[in-house]
Structures are given as structure tokens and as C-alpha cells.
Amino acid sequence: MKTAEIKRRYLAHFEANGHTVVPSAPLPAISDPNLLFVNAGMVQFVPYFLGQQTPPYRRAVSVQKCIRTPDIDEVGKTSRHGTFFQMNGNFSFGDYFKDGAIPLAWDLVTKSQEQGGFGLDPERIWPTVYLDDDEAFEIWRSVGVPTERIVRRGKADNFWSMGIPGPCGPCSELFYDRGPEYGREGGPAVDEDRYMEFWNLVFMQFERGPGTGKEDYPILGDLPAKNIDTGMGLERMASILQGVDNLYEIDEVRPILDRAAELTGKRYGARSGHVASESHPDDVRLRVIADHVRTALMLIGDGVTPSNEGRGYVLRRIMRRAIRSVRLLGWQERALPELLPVARDCMAPSYPELAADFDRIADYAYAEEDAFLSTLRAGTTILDTAIAETRTAGKPALSGEKAFQLHDTYGFPIDLTLEIAAEQGLAVDAEGFRRLMADQRARAKADAQARKTGHTDLSAYRSVLDSGGPVRFTGYGEVSRESTVRAVLGVDGPRQAAVEGDTIELVLDATPFYAEGGGQQPDLGMITVGGGQVEVLDVQQPVPGLIVHRARVLRGEVRAGETGYAEIDTTRRRAISRSHTATHLVHQTMRNFLGESATQAGSLNAPGRLRFDFNTPTGVAPSVLRDVEQQVNEVLLADLEVHAFITSLEEARRIGAMALFGEKYGEEVRVVEVGDYARELCGGTHVSRSGQLGLVKILNESSIGSGVRRVEALVGMDAFNFLAREHLLVSRLAELYRVPNDQVADRVEQTVTQLRDAEKELEKLRAQLVLGGAAALAAQAKDVGGVAYVGTEAPEGAAGNDVRTLAQEVRGKIDPARPAVVAVAARANGKASLVVAVNPAARSRGLAASDLVKAAFSGRGGGSPDLAQGGGLPAAEAPNLLRTVEKAIADA
Numbered sequence: 076m077k078t079a080e081i082k083r084r085y086l087a088h089f090e091a092n093g094h095t096v097v098p099s100a101p102l103p104a105i106s107d108p109n110l111l112f113v114n115a116g117m118v119q120f121v122p123y124f125l126g127q128q129t130p131p132y133r134r135a136v137s138v139q140k141c142i143r144t145p146d147i148d149e150v151g152k153t154s155r156h157g158t159f160f161q162m163n164g165n166f167s168f169g170d171y172f173k174d175g176a177i178p179l180a181w182d183l184v185t186k187s188q189e190q191g192g193f194g195l196d197p198e199r200i201w202p203t204v205y206l207d208d209d210e211a212f213e214i215w216r217s218v219g220v221p222t223e224r225i226v227r228r229g230k231a232d233n234f235w236s237m238g239i240p241g242p243c244g245p246c247s248e249l250f251y252d253r254g255p256e257y258g259r260e261g262g263p264a265v266d267e268d269r270y271m272e273f274w275n276l277v278f279m280q281f282e283r284g285p286g287t288g289k290e291d292y293p294i295l296g297d298l299p300a301k302n303i304d305t306g307m308g309l310e311r312m313a314s315i316l317q318g319v320d321n322l323y324e325i326d327e328v329r330p331i332l333d334r335a336a337e338l339t340g341k342r343y344g345a346r347s348g349h350v351a352s353e354s355h356p357d358d359v360r361l362r363v364i365a366d367h368v369r370t371a372l373m374l375i376g377d378g379v380t381p382s383n384e385g386r387g388y389v390l391r392r393i394m395r396r397a398i399r400s401v402r403l404l405g406w407q408e409r410a411l412p413e414l415l416p417v418a419r420d421c422m423a424p425s426y427p428e429l430a431a432d433f434d435r436i437a438d439y440a441y442a443e444e445d446a447f448l449s450t451l452r453a454g455t456t457i458l459d460t461a462i463a464e465t466r467t468a469g470k471p472a473l474s475g476e477k478a479f480q481l482h483d484t485y486g487f488p489i490d491l492t493l494e495i496a497a498e499q500g501l502a503v504d505a506e507g508f509r510r511l512m513a514d515q516r517a518r519a520k521a522d523a524q525a526r527k528t529g530h531t532d533l534s535a536y537r538s539v540l541d542s543g544g545p546v547r548f549t550g551y552g553e554v555s556r557e558s559t560v561r562a563v564l565g566v567d568g569p570r571q572a573a574v575e576g577d578t579i580e581l582v583l584d585a586t587p588f589y590a591e592g593g594g595q596q597p598d599l600g601m602i603t604v605g606g607g608q609v610e611v612l613d614v615q616q617p618v619p620g621l622i623v624h625r626a627r628v629l630r631g632e633v634r635a636g637e638t639g640y641a642e643i644d645t646t647r648r649r650a651i652s653r654s655h656t657a658t659h660l661v662h663q664t665m666r667n668f669l670g671e672s673a674t675q676a677g678s679l680n681a682p683g684r685l686r687f688d689f690n691t692p693t694g695v696a697p698s699v700l701r702d703v704e705q706q707v708n709e710v711l712l713a714d715l716e717v718h719a720f721i722t723s724l725e726e727a728r729r730i731g732a733m734a735l736f737g738e739k740y741g742e743e744v745r746v747v748e749v750g751d752y753a754r755e756l757c758g759g760t761h762v763s764r765s766g767q768l769g770l771v772k773i774l775n776e777s778s779i780g781s782g783v784r785r786v787e788a789l790v791g792m793d794a795f796n797f798l799a800r801e802h803l804l805v806s807r808l809a810e811l812y813r814v815p816n817d818q819v820a821d822r823v824e825q826t827v828t829q830l831r832d833a834e835k836e837l838e839k840l841r842a843q844l845v846l847g848g849a850a851a852l853a854a855q856a857k858d859v860g861g862v863a864y865v866g867t868e869a870p871e872g873a874a875g876n877d878v879r880t881l882a883q884e885v886r887g888k889i890d891p892a893r894p895a896v897v898a899v900a901a902r903a904n905g906k907a908s909l910v911v912a913v914n915p916a917a918r919s920r921g922l923a924a925s926d927l928v929k930a931a932f933s934g935r936g937g938g939s940p941d942l943a944q945g946g947g948l949p950a951a952e953a954p955n956l957l958r959t960v961e962k963a964i965a966d967a
Contacts, residue, residue, distance in 0.1 A: 076188070076316040078161075078327050079424035082138045082309060084191055085163045088183045089136035094165055097137040101377040103386050104739030111386050112142040116164030117304045119739060122619055123168050124242050124279065124302055127540055131742060133170040138163050138309065138425075140373060144389055147396075150366045151359035154321030157328075158393060159370035161309035161425075169300035173247075176276050176303045177214045180249065184274070193316060199252040201226060201262050201270055205233040205245030211278070215247070226262050235277045240534075242279040242298060249274040251315050273315060274307040323362050327421045332365035334417045339404035360400040364414065367397035372418045375436045376429050378735070380676065380690055381443045382780045383483075394440070395447050395488055411444045412437075435672035438692040439782045454487035455495070462499050464937075475507020482508070483515070535568040536618045539582050545620030547585040550598065550760065551719070555642040558583035560604055563635045564623070572634040573607075581609065581624040581633070587643055588624060590616040594678030595655050595759040598648055604639035607631030611643075648760065650682035650791065653768050656717060656749065656761045657790045658685045660710055660771070662733070663753035664703045665689055665786075675735055676783050680759065683793030687786045688779060695776050695784060704773045704788075714766030715750030719757075722746055732756050770794040838874070849881060853888035856895065859964045862917055863895040866957035871902050882912040883942070894920050896927065898960040900953040907953040908946035909936075911960060922967055930963040931956045 090096050100119040102112045113119065116139040123130040139162045149156040167175065184200065186192025197219065203226045204211040215225050227233075236243035250263040250270040258269030279302040284295045313325040323332055323343070336343050341357040374390045381391040394411075401410040415437060423430040461477045473496050481487040489508060496503050539562045549556055563570045564580040573579045581602060588611060591597040597614035602624065609626040616622055624641075633639075658678050665673045669691055677688035724744050728734075732746045733755040740756060747757040749765055762768065772794035779785045789797050805816050812822045856863040865885050869878045882899040889895040894917035899910045909931055911924040924943035928936035936945025948956070 076193070076313075077424070078309060078313045078325060081193070081312055081316060082161070082163065082425055084193065085183070085307065085309075086136055086138065087191065089134075089165045089179070092134075092179060094134040094136040095132040097132075097135045099137060099139045100739045102140050102142055102374060103377060103379055111144060111389060113139060114141050114143045115139070116141070116162035116306045117166070120166055120168075120304075124304070125537070127537065127619060128545075130168040133168055135166045135168075136164065137166075140377070142370065142374070142389075147389075147393060151363040154323055154362070157310065157322055157366045157370075159366065159373050163307040163309050163312075165303070165305050167303035169302060172280075172301045172303060173211050173214055173276075173278055176278070176305055177211065177247065178218055180274060180276060180305065180307075181215075181218045181220075184249070193312070195251065195315070200224070201250040201252065203228050203233055203246075203248045203250065203263060205230075205247075208233075208245045208247070208278075211245065211247045224262070226264055228264060235275075235279075236283055240283050240285050242281070242302060243283045243294070244278045244280045246278070247276045248272050249276075253315075271311060271315065272308075273311040274305065276303070276305040279304060323365055327425075328365050328369060330421055331368055331414060331417050332361050334414055335361050335364040335368075335401060335404075335410075338406045338410065338413055339401065341404055357404060360404055363400045364397050364410075367393040367400075368411070368414045369418045369422065371397065371440060372415060372422060372429065372436060373426075375439050376426070376432060378674070378676075378690075380439050380780070380782050381446075382783070387780070391443065392488070394443050396490075398444055398447055399451075399488070399491060409441070409444055409448075411440050415440050432672075435674075435690070438672060439690070442692045442782055450487060451491075454481055454491075457481060458487065458492060458495055462496060462501060465501060466499075472502035472504050475504035475509075475511060478503050478505070478508040479511040482512075533618060535564060536621050536623070539564075539569070540618060540621045543582075543584065546583065546622040548587075548589070548622060549585055550587040550589050550643070550648075553587050554645050554648065555640065556585065556587055558585050558639055558641050560633065560635050560637050560639055563633060569635075572632055573609075573628050574632050575607075575628050575630050577628045578612075579609070579626060579628065579633070581626055582621065583624070583639070583641060586614075586622055586624070586641055588614045588622065588641060589643075589648070589760055590614045590622045592616060593757060593759050594658070595680040596651055596682075598643040598651075600641070600643035602626065602639050602641045604633045605631065605637045607633040609633055647682050649762075650793075651680055652760045652762050653790045654683065654685040655680040655757075655759045656747075656765065657707070657768055657771050657788065658687050659747065659749060659753045659755050659757070659761075660707045660765070660768075661685070661687050661703065661773075661786060661788065662689070662755070663749075664706050664710075665695075667706070668699050668703055669695070674733075683790055685788050685790060687788070688783055689786070690782055691784055692782050694778065695786075700773055700776055700786075704771065707771045710749065710752050711765050711768050711771065713750070713752075714764050715752060717747065717749050717761050717763055717765060719745060719747045719761065727756060730754065770798075772797055849884040850888050852885050856889060859896075859961055860967070861894065862920065862922070862964050863889050863893050864961055864964055865889075865895075865897045866961055867899055868953055868957070869899050869901040873901055873903070875901075875908070878908070879910050879942070879944070882910045886912040886914055889914065892916060894922070896922060896924075896960070896964055898927070898957050900956050902950040902953050905950050906946060907948045907950050907956060908944065909953075909956045909960070910942070910944045912942050913940065920967070922964065927960050927963050931959040 086096050100113055104113065116137060117124065119139070120135065122128040141160050141162050142158055144158070147158055150158060165179065182192070184193050184195045185197045186194070188194040201224045202215045202220055204215070206227050206229055212225055216222060233246045233248065235246050250272050252270055258266035263270040263272065280297055281294045282296060282298050284293050310322045310325060314322055317325055319325060323329065332343055341361060343358055343361050371390060371394045379386045379390050381387050381394065398410055419429050419433050429436070458481060461473060465473050478489060478492050481492055482489050493503050493505065543561050560581060561584050562582040563573050564582070588598040588600065589595065591614060600611050602609050602611060608629045608631060610629055611624050611626045613625040614622060615625065658680055662675050673689050673691050675687065676690050679686035721743055724740050724742055727744050727746050731754055734740065744756050745758055746754060747761055748754045769791040771788055771790055773786060773788045776784060776786050805819055808819045808823065809816045812819060814822055852865050852867055856865045869881055878899050878901045882897045885897045886895055891914060895914045896917055897912045901908050909928060911927045913922050913924045918940055923940035925938050925940055928938065928943040928945045932945040932948070936943060938944055
């Protein structure tokens with residue numbers, strides 16, 4: 076049975092039993108700051124399990140795309156680990172419980188295939204239950220499972236929690252006996268290779284409170300509404316129903332693996348067992364290729380693009396691991412054009428959008444491979460130099476700092492650094508590298524968290540939300556209103572009151588203030604509460620449904636429970652709304668000229684200006700930018716109506732409304748239309764007619780990452796003022812050059828060319844001045860312990876290249892049979908630098924340029940034994956540097 080058919084049957088079974096079919100959330104569509112990607116089927120339903128939102132259905136079923144990044148390094152080592160997988164899940168929100176979940180699962184897996192089930196032999200299925208879960212035990216007995224095949228297991232195996240205070244409960248798992256050729260008899264407690272787990276039913280009947288660690292959370296008691304979360308691994312069920320021995324042989328993976336083996340001339344040998352076959356060591360890398368190519372396809376399909384941070388970095392890392400694995404197996408050409416289409420054909424039966432959008436996906440994937448091949452060439456050269464320096468210094472290991480620099484600056488993978496260093500007989504300070512990586516991640520996480528939560532514990536926000544429900548946003552239809560202060564929050568949590576000078580967070584029962592989101596900056600303004608007044612400095616939504624006003628108390632006192640009057644800065648709101656509508660127009664127009672692959676990758680809508688990031692593999696020609704700008708302004712002149720309305724997600728897609736990749740939308744969505752020109756899903760604020768934008772002026776276009784470009788533009792009076800300043804500037808230049816305005820650019824270009832030519836001539840003259848006295852300096856060399864020593868200062872302001880050339884020129888004019896050291900100090904920008912050149916005769920005496928420089932700079936500086944340099948001391952230290960070198964020679 077094909078994987079797509081397993082998925083279809085699963086959804087059909089639960090839909091027939093009253094479940095609402097919920098589409099898979101995009102892989103990056105999560106609100107949890109601790110997760111990069113959806114990693115379980117329940118993730119999109121977490122707000123319902125936590126009670127933060129009311130579910131729109133009592134029963135749900137989904138097949139969720141998932142990625143687990145901790146498994147990246149395990150891929151290839153076993154036949155079970157993969158980064159991308161699919162989780163079939165059915166969920167009950169206070170509806171049925173154990174007595175419903177267990178029979179539903181048993182019916183589907185044992186019902187014949189002719190009747191729409193999976194047709195598994197019931198005699199080969201072993202359920203497990205939690206130690207004291209007699210209820211689940213008896214239900215399994217009631218559906219026909221004999222007592223001897225129902226296994227009780229402890230907390231480590233059969234009790235689930237989220238890892239934070241909240242719902243938890245016992246589990247019941249289903250295992251399939253693959254037969255005696257896979258291991259020992261006795262059930263899953265004896266051998267989990269023979270008995271493969273394929274389904275986990277979680278009964279959320281308890282609630283845990285705070286504790287000191289994950290296993291220490293005390294259970295507070297029974298939950299009033301018992302929820303069900305069950306997950307069936309689609310890939311594992313496919314391996315059972317397709318009669319194959321591991322996850323790499325199912326229909327969605329094996330063709331990719333076979334194509335990789337064909338390219339490299341290898342063969343996949345581990346057709347059975349759990350660990351990679353020792354007789355076929357190439358299996359490990361073939362598995363990496365198959366898994367990572369499929370994962371890359373799914374990530375790019377959901378809008379993730381390669382970058383050096385966050386989700387984009389995970390994508391980049393797995394792509395580079397796949398590409399490198401292909402090369403290590405012997406294939407030196409571009410690999411992804413050979414492999415990605417195979418992955419598309421494997422996955423398109425389940426996700427047809429991958430085939431429809433494949434041109435865009437391929438553009439990013441192939442561009443990333445080309446960039447990585449260049450990185451490999453450049454990074455290998457830099458690494459070779461670092462290895463040589465490490466050996467010269469007599470050190471046994473490459474520093475963690477150098478490994479981190481290679482990774483962070485040049486994108487060179489740490490595993491490749493480890494491998495190449497090992498080939499050269501060197502270790503790598505991997506611990507130092509990991510420490511630097513952890514520091515970097517901690518800083519980034521802390522910065523992001525601080526921006527979004529203001530350092531307040533998220534539990535305080537959840538408590539406010541639980542006590543009063545979601546805050547009602549009224550800003551689409553009004554700019555001020557009376558509201559009740561639901562809560563006053565300080566950095567330590569809820570407070571009863573705040574006084575003049577305090578910086579606090581206010582939660583109102585309803586608010587016209589727009590919280591930052593969707594690229595739109597927040598509203599600012601004032602809130603008057605009783606005798607107090609606060610200035611709103613920021614508005615955020617730290618947890619879904621809760622709008623929080625960050626504010627400073629200007630006068631009086633603000634207390635929770637009081638009635639206040641909230642009023643936004645309408646001038647700012649109108650300016651931001653103009654920018655947001657302009658962003659929609661720029662987005663649509665870019666797609667008109669560049670194709671539908673030019674999708675939004677980010678935006679900023681601020682007063683009077685916008686920043687629009689979009690996906691495209693190449694730069695945008697200036698002529699295209701001019702055409703985009705002209706077409707946008709023609710839409711403004713047409714003064715089209717801007718209309719927003721709520722509709723179903725299905726209807727929005729039918730009418731062609733653009734949605735953003737990676738965003739999770741509910742069943743109801745808000746659509747913003749600009750006439751018939753642009754139609755997009757959006758929760759932001761907009762003008763009522765396109766003519767209100769006045770003018771849009773595109774300033775520039777640039778690259779901000781692999782395959783991502785950025786356009787910046789001004790809107791309204793900001794655009795007009797910019798053009799007015801530009802006009803004055805051009806007119807002034809035309810006056811100075813005494814030419815018409817349209818000839819200014821040519822004259823400026825001529826002037827710049829003349830200046831560059833003059834600078835080149837000046838550089839030649841400076842070099843001649845610096846080098847002109849080389850012979851005289853060589854002739855004046857003093858004898859220091861039998862070594863000809865020249866110590867001199869270069870003319871002030873001499874370029875670094877000229878200083879090095881002078882040192883080498885003087886050294887070359889000294890008799891090569893005579894040991895010689897030349898030291899040239901220079902002063903520039905208030906700092907002193909030093910270049911030391913040593914000839915072979917002096918080298919044979921034990922003198923090294925690098926040692927002499929380090930003597931002058933107290934251990935700093937570097938280079939080779941023949942030529943070295945250092946710098947950074949105050950300019951007045953230049954003479955002392957020369958004296959220090961002379962003394963070091965005398966003492967040698």
C-alpha cells in the first residue's frame with residue numbers, strides 16, 4: 076500500500092467517525108519560541124490543549140508534516156532516524172476519551188483493506204499501557220487483545236507531558252511483531268527492533284504544576300476536560316504495509332536513495348536490520364542523501380529559504396550535508412538537479428503543490444548547491460592555511476575560534492573541518508566551537524525573547540488570558556474607545572497599580588491599538604485611566620489572543636479594574652496603513668514582472684516607508700524596478716477601492732488570494748483587496764482607496780541572503796519630500812557643471828573617473844617616494860651581533876602594501892650571504908605598525924620575522940618566518956618598535 080493511500084485511508088476513517096479534517100500546518104508555522112519547526116502532530120493544536128483558545132471542533136484529524144532537528148546528526152546511523160516525517164493524528168477536545176480512542180485505533184489497523192482499513196494481523200499487535208492504567212488495560216481486552224499481549228510499562232515509556240506545567244497523562248502504544256528473524260520473542264519490553272512501535276495514544280487526564288525538572292513536576296490533579304492526542308507514524312506504518320525492512324525502503328524515500336546510488340556507482344546493502352550494515356559502509360551516506368534531499372524539498376516547498384540563521388540555517392545545513400555526502404561517494408558534478416526531481420515525484424501524490432511549485436523550489440535548491448560548491452573551494456583554502464599555522468605553532472589542535480570562524484563567516488561545516496583536520500593529523504577544539512555556537516544561539520534567543528515578551532514570564536500572560544479570555548481588537552473600525560484595564564504587569568508579573576515614572580504593560584478588555592505583526596509596526600498613543608495617563612510605547616501579542624500595551628506612566632496612578640480611554644496616534648496609523656497597502660501593491664507588481672515565484676519573504680510597514688523582502692534567485696534589473704514603480708503609481712492614479720472581508724480559507728484560495736509561505740491560517744481568514752489588482756490574506760490596517768497613498772518611490776533593491784532580495788520604498792509625503800530633495804540636488808549640480816539636468820549623471824561619471832585616475836597616479840608617486848631610498852637604507856645597515864640590521868620609519872601615511880614592499884626591497888639590496896633583518900615602522904590614523912623582513916642567511920642563524928614581530932608587540936602579530944607584521948599601538952610607539960627588534964636580534 077502506497078504512503079499516499081495510507082494517509083487517505085487514515086483521514087477517511089476518522090472523518091467518517093465525526094472528525095474534522097484539518098490540513099497540515101506549514102513546517103515553520105509555529106508560535107512556540109522554543110521550536111523552529113512543527114515537530115509533532117499536536118503542535119498546531121497546543122492552544123486548545125492549554126485552554127488558550129476554544130477549539131472550533133470537538134474532534135479533529137490531520138496528517139502533519141514534521142521535522143525534528145535533533146535527529147540531523149543521527150540520520151544515516153540507523154534505518155529509523157529521519158529529519159522529515161509525517162504524523163497521522165486524531166484528537167479529541169473534551170469529547171471522547173480512552174473508551175473511544177482505543178476502539179477507533181483498533182478498528183482502523185485490523186479492518187480488512189477491502190473495507191478501508193490497513194488489514195494488519197491482530198495476532199501480531201501488542202499494546203502497551205501505563206503501569207496503573209487499568210482502564211486502558213480493560214478496554215484493550217474488550218476489543219479482543221489477549222491479556223498476555225498487553226504490556227504494562229513505566230513512566231519513561233508510557234507517560235507523556237509537554238515538558239512544562241500543563242496537561243499530561245498516561246500513554247498506550249501499539250507495536251507490530253515483525254517476526255522472529257528480527258529478534259527475540261517476548262514483546263516490546265524485550266526487543267523493540269522486532270516489535271516496532273507505530274502508534275501512540277496519549278490520554279491527557281492530569282495537570283502538572285511547576286517543579287525543578289521535567290520529571291519532578293508534581294501532578295496537581297485530574298483535568299476537568301480530558302483530551303486525546305494520538306499519533307501514528309506514517310513512515311513506520313508504510314514500512315509495515317509495504318513489507319520493507321526500514322524507513323529508507325518505503326515508496327517516498329527508496330527512489331531517491333536508488334538514484335543517489337546510481338549516480339555514485341554505489342549500492343544500498345542494508346535491506347534489513349536497525350544499524351547500518353558493516354558490509355556496506357556507503358549505506359550511511361546514501362541514507363543521509365535520501366533523507367536530506369526529501370527534507371529540503373519539503374522545507375523550501377513551505378517557504379523556507381537557505382540562510383545563516385534560524386530555519387534557513389537548518390535548511391542550509393541539511394542541504395550541504397546531502398551535497399557533501401554525494402561528493403564523498405564520488406559524484407563531483409551538481410547533484411540536486413539529479414535528485415530533487417526524484418524527491419518531487421515521490422512526494423507529489425501526497426502534496427501536489429510540490430509539483431506545481433517545483434520551478435521555484437528548484438531555483439533555490441540549485442542556487443544553494445552552486446554557492447556551497449564555491450564555499451567548499453574557498454573554505455578549504457582557508458582551512459589549509461589555518462592547519463599550516465597550527466602546525467607551525469606546534470599545537471595539536473585547531474582552535475575552536477578558527478573552526479567557529481570558518482563556520483560562521485564562510486559557512487564551512489564543522490563536520491568537514493573535523494574530517495579534513497583529522498586527515499592532516501590534527502584534532503579540533505570541538506568543545507570550544509560548541510561553546511561559541513551556544514553563546515551565539517543564547518544571545519540570539521535572548522534578544523528575540525526580549526523583543527517579544529519584555530522579559531515578563533509567559534505564564535503571567537497566560538494567566539491574564541485564562542482569567543479574561545482574548546482581548547478584542549477594534550482598530551479596524553475605530554481609533555479610540557473606552558476600555559477596562561484588565562491587568563497591570565511589571566517585569567515581575569501582575570501588579571495592583573503603577574505610578575508616575577513606572578514602565579509597565581497594560582492589558583485592556585478591548586483596544587483599538589494594533590499589535591505589531593505581519594510586518595506592520597504597532598500603533599502608539601495615549602491611555603487615560605482615572606487620574607492617570609500613560610504613553611503607549613509598543614504593542615505586542617506575546618501569546619495568541621492577548622494584546623499587551625507597553626507604556627510609561629506620565630502622571631497619576633493606574634490601577635487594574637479601572638475604566639480608561641484608549642486613543643491611538645492617528646497620524647502614525649494613517650502613515651503606516653499607506654505603507655502596508657503599498658506593500659501589497661509592490662508584492663503583486665513584482666509577481667507581475669518576475670513571475671509567481673517572487674513571493675513575500677518578509678516586510679516592514681512603518682510610517683512613510685516600507686521594506687519588502689521577496690524570494691527570487693537573481694537580482695532585479697533597474698529597468699524592471701522602474702517598470703514596477705510606474706505600474707504601482709498607475710494603480711494609485713486609478714484610485715481603486717481597498718476592501719477587507721472575512722471568508723473561509725477555501726474560498727480565499729478559490730478567488731486567488733495570496734497567502735504567505737509558512738503561515739498558519741485558520742478556517743476563517745481576512746482578505747484585503749485593492750480593486751481587482753491585488754488580493755491577499757492580511758490582518759493589517761489599510762487605506763480605503765489606493766489614491767490615498769499619493770506616491771510610491773522605490774529607493775533601492777539589494778540582496779539580503781541566498782535567493783532573497785529586498786526593496787525599500789517611500790510612500791506619500793515622505794516620497795514627495797525625497798523627490799523634492801533629489802530635484803534640488805540635481806539642479807545644484809547642473810548649475811555647478813553648467814549643463815542641463817539630464818546631463819548631470821554623465822558629467823559626474825566623468826569627474827569620478829578623472830579622480831580615480833588621479834588617485835592611481837598619486838599612489839604611484841607615493842610608492843616611488845617610499846621605495847626611492849631603499850638602496851641608501853641598505854647601504855647604511857648597522858652590524859648587530861653579526862647581523863645587518865636596518866630599522867627605519869616609512870613616510871607618514873604610507874599604504875600598508877608600500878611598507879611591506881619597502882621592507883622586501885631593502886632586504887633584497889643587502890648581500891644575500893650576509894644575515895640581514897629589515898624592520899620598517901609606519902604611522903597611520905594614530906596607530907603604529909611594523910613590518911619585519913628576514914633573509915635566508917638570518918633564518919639559518921635562528922632569526923624569524925614572526926618571532927621578532929611578536930617580541931615587539933608582546934606576543935601579538937603574525938606572519939611567516941620570512942615576512943611578518945603587527946600593529947595597533949599608539950603612533951608614538953613607532954621608534955620603540957624598531958629598538959625592540961634591534962634588542963631582540965642582539966639577544967638572540
